[in-house]
Amino acid sequence: xxxxxxxxxxxxxxxxxxxxxxxxxxxxxxxxxxxxxxxxxxxxxxxxxxxxxxxxxxxxxxxxxxxxxxxxxxxxxxxxxxxxxxxxxxxxxxxxxxxxxxxxxxxxxxxxxxxxxxxxxxxxxxxxxxxxxxxxxxxxxxxxxxxxxxxxxxxxxxxxxxxxxxxxxxxxxxxxxxxxxxxxxxxxxxxxxxxxxxxxxxxxxxxxxxxxxxxxxxxx
Ligand code: BG6
Ligand code: MG
Numbered sequence: 110x111x112x113x114x115x116x117x118x119x120x121x122x123x124x125x126x127x128x129x130x131x132x133x134x135x136x137x138x139x140x141x142x143x144x145x146x147x148x149x150x151x152x153x154x155x156x157x158x159x160x161x162x163x164x165x166x167x168x169x170x171x172x173x174x175x176x177x178x179x180x181x182x183x184x185x186x187x188x189x190x191x192x193x194x195x196x197x198x199x200x201x202x203x204x205x206x207x208x209x210x211x212x213x214x215x216x217x218x219x220x221x222x223x224x225x226x227x228x229x230x231x232x233x234x235x236x237x238x239x240x241x242x243x244x245x246x247x248x249x250x251x252x253x254x255x256x257x258x259x260x261x262x263x264x265x266x267x268x269x270x271x272x273x274x275x276x277x278x279x280x281x282x283x284x285x286x287x288x289x290x291x292x293x294x295x296x297x298x299x300x301x302x303x304x305x306x307x308x309x310x311x312x313x314x315x316x317x318x319x320x321x322x323x324x325x326x327x328x329x
Pocket of ligand 2: 118119120121122127154155278279280283
């Protein structure tokens with residue numbers, strides 16, 4: 110086996126909550142009257158809520174006080190959580206579920222490595238609250254991605270060395286975090302363009318072959 114553990118990012122990897130993040134930030138950007146599009150949104154992938162707000166505010170004329178920032182970050186989260194109410198077990202694809210179950214059957218440890226403080230709520234809604242061997246998320250870190258902390262904590266919780274963990278990411282900041290943690294990284298979505306990604310995961314079930322060491326050809 111090439112990797113002992115797989116650490117999954119959550120938003121945009123296991124579930125399409127990246128879309129909800131986009132919609133919630135769009136509401137805030139519209140209220141502030143600032144431009145917000147997919148290109149700006151891609152920079153929000155993997156980074157903490159407050160860091161996202163700073164990016165959204167880049168084109169806002171006046172500086173905001175800390176209280177105002179806290180207000181907008183909270184409003185965004187309220188809107189986001191409203192959208193999360195629509196999330197259900199139907200939002201986890203069979204393809205992803207089956208791949209994770211197969212990995213588990215092969216003795217691979219599975220963890221979450223997410224910057225989100227809503228990770229446990231999302232896992233509950235998609236029926237995975239008791240599924241993972243470890244959950245490292247926005248509630249147990251000081252620094253969000255691209256800092257490696259969230260992945261290093263996940264490997265620590267699992268008791269598996271970073272070099273034996275494979276990270277799955279859709280965010281450029283997440284790939285940076287994985288590399289800084291000394292972990293290989295399989296990428297999807299927006300992170301497909303990262304030049305240092307270890308594997309490009311165009312088809313989720315290929316993950317099994319990558320982890321078992323049967324697929325060198327998909328190496329980026
Ligand atoms: C990451 C998302 O998973 O979590 C980011 O990719 C988001 O876009 C971050 O900002 C923090 O999420 P939350 O749910 O704590 O606001
Ligand atoms: Mg993500």
